[in-house]
Amino acid sequence: MNRIELTEVITANRISRGLTWQQLADAIDRPVVWTTAALLGQHPIPRPEAEILVEKLGLDTDVIPLLGAVPVRGTDRDVAMSDPTIYRLYEALAVYGPAIKELIHENFGDGIMSAINFSVDIDRKTHPTGDRVVITLDGKFLPYDWVSGD
Amino acid sequence: MNRIELTEVITANRISRGLTWQQLADAIDRPVVWTTAALLGQHPIPRPEAEILVEKLGLDTDVIPLLGAVPVRGTDRDVAMSDPTIYRLYEALAVYGPAIKELIHENFGDGIMSAINFSVDIDRKTHPTGDRVVITLDGKFLPYDWVSGD
Amino acid sequence: MNRIELTEVITANRISRGLTWQQLADAIDRPVVWTTAALLGQHPIPRPEAEILVEKLGLDTDVIPLLGAVPVRGTDRDVAMSDPTIYRLYEALAVYGPAIKELIHENFGDGIMSAINFSVDIDRKTHPTGDRVVITLDGKFLPYDWVSGD
Amino acid sequence: MNRIELTEVITANRISRGLTWQQLADAIDRPVVWTTAALLGQHPIPRPEAEILVEKLGLDTDVIPLLGAVPVRGTDRDVAMSDPTIYRLYEALAVYGPAIKELIHENFGDGIMSAINFSVDIDRKTHPTGDRVVITLDGKFLPYDWVSGD
Amino acid sequence: MNRIELTEVITANRISRGLTWQQLADAIDRPVVWTTAALLGQHPIPRPEAEILVEKLGLDTDVIPLLGAVPVRGTDRDVAMSDPTIYRLYEALAVYGPAIKELIHENFGDGIMSAINFSVDIDRKTHPTGDRVVITLDGKFLPYDWVSGD
Amino acid sequence: MNRIELTEVITANRISRGLTWQQLADAIDRPVVWTTAALLGQHPIPRPEAEILVEKLGLDTDVIPLLGAVPVRGTDRDVAMSDPTIYRLYEALAVYGPAIKELIHENFGDGIMSAINFSVDIDRKTHPTGDRVVITLDGKFLPYDWVSGD
């Protein structure tokens, strides 16, 4: 079994056992976005947390080393983008991505927002015209810096 | 002149005149992300604001109707993604997009975060390990709803 | 079994049992386009309806939670477009899509026709030169609106 | 000047002259979707209508033969799909296209909805939860029929 | 078994049983191009013909409903085009396609040659410099016609 | 001026001068499909014919050597395929291409229909249900033959 096949089993077992992502995150005391992404194959899961999750999800314990290995990250873009819920995020980048770039440079200088020293949070905010999804992307600013190890 | 050519002129004039996006946003009293995106060709700009911006940027007044027309939105994805600053945003979606989808469904039900009834904000947060870029995507939740006009 | 494999089984069983989509829709008292799309993996199916459909289609009852989960929506575009019946719909968008955009903006302002608060209907109309397929796309107009949750 | 360049001029002149598509359609007494599509380069425009439109739009009369020639139809899909207003139409096909195919076959037999013997209409319907865009695609059913001219 | 898997079985059995496409077409008294395309998964095959073919090809009778269902038509273009015999047909379109379009319009007006009310024939013609393959594409002319069902 | 730019001028001049492709073919006594394809940049045009065509189309005589040079043949597939009239030809190959391959092999053996020793003809055939476009592709059969020059 490779990590992609393992993710399919995790997905199926979570649904058939009626577990929420939040319950799984609570069980290991980690942020829910991190936990969900990790179970979907995007982060290695340390042994203690993996042991708990394997038990909750009814997985074989010999997948624990595989859960702990650094995965090949990423999502097939064509598949992901065909889903309307995910597509709206790509659409936001198509419309606002260049503006975000300009304002990062204007406010921080030449560099990037790290996607490695980084976290994502999702919140629900009430609003008179209907509840809102609020997604916060929070990454360290990294300035372009020509450093060599010598 | 079409809108894409106009955006090139705006970009060039802003640089040569040494104007910040924030100064342009302040001049029309609009949020800076909206103003930047609009000047980059992603939103129509109403006449009063257009008149101010045209003057600031040294544009010909006969571009005002073009600035006011609804543009064909979007960015050439291959070009946008080749830039490291913009790429990090796409990378975050590749790693966390499916997790975000799962959690929108878990917390709100079947539906999407609107990218139309929507806003984006960029903030700078200080942090002991280095300042952080915080991008907030804020969109109304729209449930899948099979409604017909009859 | 994942949702894509389940859709293959549904497709095969429907043909071998000689059931029409209309019969399946009638059994659960839902619109036929919605029912067909849902069974083809595009919408979650609530438990009561899923129980009926599982029985009609000779499926195992343990697929009911999977039918009830929000699916990854969408269709492989290359496959779908190679079919002449589906292609004509894409061709109509290639020829008339930009005109539809212009007229939505002219009649409603800057915004979109929602594909979430949305329904599709198919009718047969008689006509002297041959019967006609009439497809109605009916979606709520959503104006571009820069709203933040704060 | 080729037809694509001519479309750019038409687009620019329409905006700068403040003409609506409906006014142009009324001037030649043709349906507004047809007129808009034709002016965007998707249909040949007969001489009498072309003469009126050329005058309204301030074009040179020697473009009349070009407006009357059958164009190379279609839209660059990547450009068109990056616009959110147009994208929602493609999204509807991604979600409902295979269902529409199934139901055309169930109700009419093996064949297609013609996109040639075809019309499109856009309406505004009021609804308690907000006005709706209603797009009607109306095409002759063409059965697969193995006919040879001999 | 889905239709694509069934086509693989048909292809394998035809070769191992040493049957020609012409023999199969003769057995059901249908044109050989139609029969070959249908067995390769491009047309539904009515029950009487399907019963004969299933017997000839040593297939299980429970595939008869699947053979009778309208298939998702089309061929993976990249695979098909890599074959030199098929590629020459695409090459002919690359060289002569725009000329064919011009001459359809010159001789028939604005419209298309239907690929639905359509037949294909292949012949062998002798010629002093070597025998020739003659492929005849024969489709009804369909004029662009803006008809609505109302 | 390169050949692509020259083709644009030819196309524009033919329309503005109201010449049909048939008239141009008659003027040089060549088949009309060949003449149309050649003027669209797909074949070199010998000097005597080029001199006639240059005069008819109001071109400068110094383009005659360029018309006589072997062109880089072919058509941008994405552009060509977006046109419904051309698309139907590609659709016919998607549906019938593999069947044509099978029957070429069954009737002629392993090899191809040449697209070089080749001609195309377009005819109009009357038919009780509507006139038909009949396109004949006629190419020499070339058997796979492992020949070396030594």
Add this chain to the structure above:
Amino acid sequence: MNRIELTEVITANRISRGLTWQQLADAIDRPVVWTTAALLGQHPIPRPEAEILVEKLGLDTDVIPLLGAVPVRGTDRDVAMSDPTIYRLYEALAVYGPAIKELIHENFGDGIMSAINFSVDIDRKTHPTGDRVVITLDGKFLPYDWVSGD
């Protein structure tokens, strides 16, 4: 088993049995490039040669008809090009392809080098600066010739 699966078995058995392509070619007294290509699924193999090869490679005799059928030729270009040894051939075409075209036309006139009436040979030549791979592509010149079968 289809031809692609058969090629995988041939590849595996050849390696595990320690057979060279040359030994296989010698066994059937055919050129080694032809034999290798045929065993990799690019040419039909006549029964007498197939019987010898099946025995050498330890294949089941019932694959002989499949080896004798005309295959769908070609190689997945992305896979093939990722291999450095194959890529150098594509690189040579990227750098020299247009020059080869020009010189075929200059020396032979308008036409092509056939890839059907064609052979390939590979030789080893010694050279003071290191041994060289010499690949000879040898194909019949086919002039563009507008011939019809009538």
Add this chain to the structure above:
Amino acid sequence: MNRIELTEVITANRISRGLTWQQLADAIDRPVVWTTAALLGQHPIPRPEAEILVEKLGLDTDVIPLLGAVPVRGTDRDVAMSDPTIYRLYEALAVYGPAIKELIHENFGDGIMSAINFSVDIDRKTHPTGDRVVITLDGKFLPYDWVSGD
């Protein structure tokens, strides 16, 4: 002027002046394939040869430094492959590329045929069934060799 624009001018001037590639190669005493490729923008041309060619082709002498600079090599693959004369070379690689790889490894070991220490030659060979184009690719064998500079 960049190198691509310069190549267009060279191409046009060569045709209008009626020069053959062979004449240009003779004028600088270089192989004709090298000369053609170099003039098509694939190799730097040293000053002495550039001076002769500039004079022959009626170019401005200030392009000599540009002709002498190392170019960005390569050809747009989609454009090149649409031409039937060039396509046959790609087809040969699709059919014989993997076989060539196998035989390079069998005869030389693990490594590649260099496309840098490399030459191409084109010959005409007479043959009873028609003259043949013989293209010789001749490159140094480079074994995979894990060498480091330390």
Add this chain to the structure above:
Amino acid sequence: MNRIELTEVITANRISRGLTWQQLADAIDRPVVWTTAALLGQHPIPRPEAEILVEKLGLDTDVIPLLGAVPVRGTDRDVAMSDPTIYRLYEALAVYGPAIKELIHENFGDGIMSAINFSVDIDRKTHPTGDRVVITLDGKFLPYDWVSGD
């Protein structure tokens, strides 16, 4: 003038003036890889350095603000990869990229080598079998770290 057009002018002027990249780097006392990349449009150039370079390259001083603006970084991959010198770098990643990933994780843990806090150096090393190009990529290790700004 935008940055891409400016890069074309820089490239042309450098060649016609016979300046080396090293001379330009020395003039501004910066590393040569950084200087070359910056002049090719990949880094903003501060005013003091820009003033020197503008003078050396014979550019207009009003391009100094454009040289100082943060550019849209990146290279058109298809163009870049068609060049054999650049392609070898991509080939090295195709062959060794996954191994490099594994060893970064084995030696540093889960994370990346930064391409922002990063430098590149090129050296020439002599070697008995021929001089060697030695390219050193030197980037700070960034561990995956789930940090939020709150």
Add this chain to the structure above:
Amino acid sequence: MNRIELTEVITANRISRGLTWQQLADAIDRPVVWTTAALLGQHPIPRPEAEILVEKLGLDTDVIPLLGAVPVRGTDRDVAMSDPTIYRLYEALAVYGPAIKELIHENFGDGIMSAINFSVDIDRKTHPTGDRVVITLDGKFLPYDWVSGD
């Protein structure tokens, strides 16, 4: 089992047995980057080393000939690039690739850095602002040289 399936088994066994790449490299006394790449399917592994690795990884000894065969090298670029750790390498090429090309030509002349006579090394360097990954690409310079074997 083909080489790709074998690589999956190697990957899984290495993780479940808790072996590091360095341990495997030490066992066969080869450089660790070479060993990792070879085990990931990029290099043939000679029998003595293969025997040791097969034992360490718990593989069947009959895979030794397959490990010793020259593989089809390369990595699916879309998959590889979606991983952030690998992507940074591609990003470095997008930003610095053209500069590297220019400087190879400036320092060595027209030619390439070989990726065949080549090695890769990864080091860890300490640095006041954080440890650094240092990747050294070391390849023989190969000058463009028009050599023929005659």
